[in-house]
Amino acid sequence: MNNFRRALLIFVPYSWLIFFFLIPFVIVLKISLSDYAISIPPYTPQLDLSAGWAGITDFFGNLDFENFSFLASDALYYTAYLSSLKIALISTFLTLLVGYPIAYGMAQAPDEWRPTLMMLVILPFWTSFLIRIYAWIGILSNEGFLNQFLLWTGLIDAPLTVLNTPSAVYIGIVYGYLPFMILPIYAALEKLDGSLIEAAEDLGCSKFSAFWLVTLPLSRPGIIAGCFLVFIPALGEFVIPSLLGGTSTLMIGKTLYEEFFNNRDWPVASAVAVVLLLILIIPIILFQKNEERQREANG
C-alpha cells in the first residue's frame, strides 16, 4: 500500500516532466535531424505510419546530424552563443548589485512595512512584460523622457543615444528580472537570526565585517538561486534585445528567430535550440550539485 502511494506521488511530477519537457524536446530533436523542404510543415522526412514498418525505417534512415555540423562550420552561431553568455553574465551581476541592497533594506525594515515593500516589488508583474519593456523605448529614445530630463537639467547639451545600444539591453534585463533576484535573497535574509550579528559585534566585529563574515555567507543560497533565476532566462532572451537592442546586439534568441522566420529553416532552428538547451543544462547541474553539497553540509 505504501509503495503504491509512493509510486502515485512520484507519478505526478514525472508525468508533468514527460509531457511538458521530454516529449516537446524529442519533437524538437527530431526536427533538428531532418532537412528543409518547401511544404507544410517545411521539413522532411515526415513519419508516415500508414506505410507500416517500411515507413518507420525510411523515416529513421533519412535523419542525420548535418544541421549540427552546419552550426559548427559557421562562426555566427558560436559568436552568438558567446555574446549571449557575456550579456547574461554581466546583466546577472548588475542585477545582483542592484537587487541585494534592496533585499537587504527590505529585510531590515520594520515588520509592519514589509508586506508593503514586498507588494511594491511584485506590483510590476501585474502589467504585461512586453508593455513594460516597450515603455523603456519611450524613456530611452532620443526624444524620450530621460534625454528631455537631462537636457532640462543642463547636464548634457545633445541627446544621448541609449536606445538600440547594448546599454539599453542591460537596463532592460536588470529592470525586467530584478524581482527574481530580490525575492530569493530577501527570503534568505529574512530567516537570518539577528542574534548572530549581535554575537559577531560583541566579539569585536565592525558592522561591515559582521555583514561580510556573517550576513553575506548566510544569504548565499538566496544569492545563488537569484542568479540562476536571472541568468537562465537572460541567456535565451529575445524580447529585450529585439525591442531595446540595436543592430550589433547579437544574441542567440534573435539568431534562432532569424533561422526560424527569415530562413524558414526549422531543422537548423531546432538544432540551435537543442544546443542552447545543452548549454543551459551545465549551469543547472552545477546548481543542483551545489544544493546537494549544502544539504550534506547542513545534515
Next chain:
Amino acid sequence: MKFTGMTALATLLIAGAAGAEEVHVYNWSDYIDESLLGKFEEETGIKLIYDVFDSNELLETKLLAGSSGYDVVIPTGTFLQRQIQAGVFQKLDKSKLPNIVNEWDMVAERTSKYDPGNEYSVNYMWGTTGIGINVAKVKEVLGEDAPVDSLAFVFDPANMEKLSQCGVYFLDAPTEIIPAALKYLGEDPDAQDYDTIAKAEPVLTAVAPYVQKFHSSEYINALANGDICVAFGWSGDIFIAQSRAEEAGNGVEIEYHIPKEGALMWFDQMAIPADAPNPDAAHKFINFMLDAHNAAAASNYVYYPNGNKASQEFLNEDVIGDPAIYPDDATMSNLYTVSPWDPKVNRSVTRLWTKIKSGV
C-alpha cells in the same frame, strides 16, 4: 493530418456555441480603415476577427505550420509565390467574387508574375520602397540641397555619417534593401545568382554602422515622434508617420521620396489558406474589399495605392493626385519588381544580411 478531424470538430463546437458565422482575417498592421471592419459585419452579419502582423516571415511561418485558423491572409507577392508552391493556398472561386471586374489591369498583369493567371490571389494594395525624411532635421545636418530623391542619400557613407547624428532606420528585410543596393550599383535588382547579389555587401556594410536599427515597423512611430530623421521603408508607412505627426501637432514634417534611380514595387495579395475554416466567408470578405467604395476608403485612410481601377474616382485628391503614392508615368517606368530567391540563395542572403547588420 490527424488533427483535421479534431480541428473540424472544434470549429463546429465553437461555431455552434457562438451561434454566428465567423471569418478570421490576418492583415498587416496599420493597413485598413478600421470603420470598414464594422461595415463588413453590418452588411454580411458575419463576425469579423481581425488580427495583424508586421512581417511576411511571421505570416509565412504560421502558414507553413498549418492549421493557422485564418480565412484570409495578405502576403506580399514574392512570398505568395513560394507559399503557392508549398501548397498553402486554395484557388479562388471567382464566381463568388463579382467585384473582381473592378481590378486594375496594370496591377493584375504584374501580380501574375507571382501568381500565374492570378488563380490564388487578388491585389489588396501595392506600393513602393523608398525614403522617408524628417524635413527640418535633414536640412539641419545635410543642408538645403540634400539628395533626398536619390539612393545615394542612404547608400553614400558620407551622407549617412552625417545623418546618423539624427537617426536612421532601415527595413529589416533583405528582400527590400538588397535589390535597392544592386540598383544603386547599376546591377539588376532582380538578380538571382548569389555572386551578383553579393556585390551589394560592400555598399551595405559601409553604411550599416550608421543605421541605428533595422526594423520593419518601429520606424512609423520613431519618424512621427521625431526620434529619427530618415527611414528607408514602405511608402504608406511613411505617410502614416506623416499623418500621425500632423495629428500630434508636434511640428514634425515628414516627406516620402521615390528614389530617381528607381524603386521596388511590391504587391500585397489577398489569399485563402487551403485549410481555411470558412472559405465562403473568406470570399465574401475579399469581395467586400474589392468594392470600389471600400477599396477607396481603405486607400484614403492608409495612403497606399490599391489594385482597384474602379475605386480611383472615389479617392481623395491628396491620394490619387500625389505622384509619391500614385506615381506618374515617368516614375512608373523606373519602378521594378523582384522574384523570390531559391532556398539555397535565400539562406546565403539571410546569412549575408546578418553579417551586414552585426559584422559576424
